Amino acid sequence: MSRRTVLPTQRTCGHTPPCPTAEDPDREAALLVASHPEQGWGLLCNGVVLFDDTGELLPDGRVVAPQRRTG
Template sequence: MCQHRTECPSAESADREAAVPVARHPEQGWSLLCNGVLLFDDTGELLPDGRVIAPRRSLLIAA
């Protein structure tokens, strides 16, 4: 559960990546966010319930 003054977005929220990182491992390419989401450097995500959000590489290339 988030203890930040302005509560972080939930893992179910569309803006879940805006949650505060609580652990960072750039050498391994991932960060753990306050809402339990594992955020990977390639923009992929692993949600607390085990769902996988695929990287959005095509959006980055198009931009």
């Protein structure tokens, strides 16, 4: 049996001004609180895991596919 941990979607941000929440369109603007470049990801203070390929894992478990750049 597997267990799945879901992080809260709202985190209390102590930054001034407060960082965007995981639900905000500009959620990637939140401050980085843990960086693991050797593994290709970082954790933002709003609970979003941001991957080097621009994909995201939201605190509620939803996945945001990488954004392909054109041009």
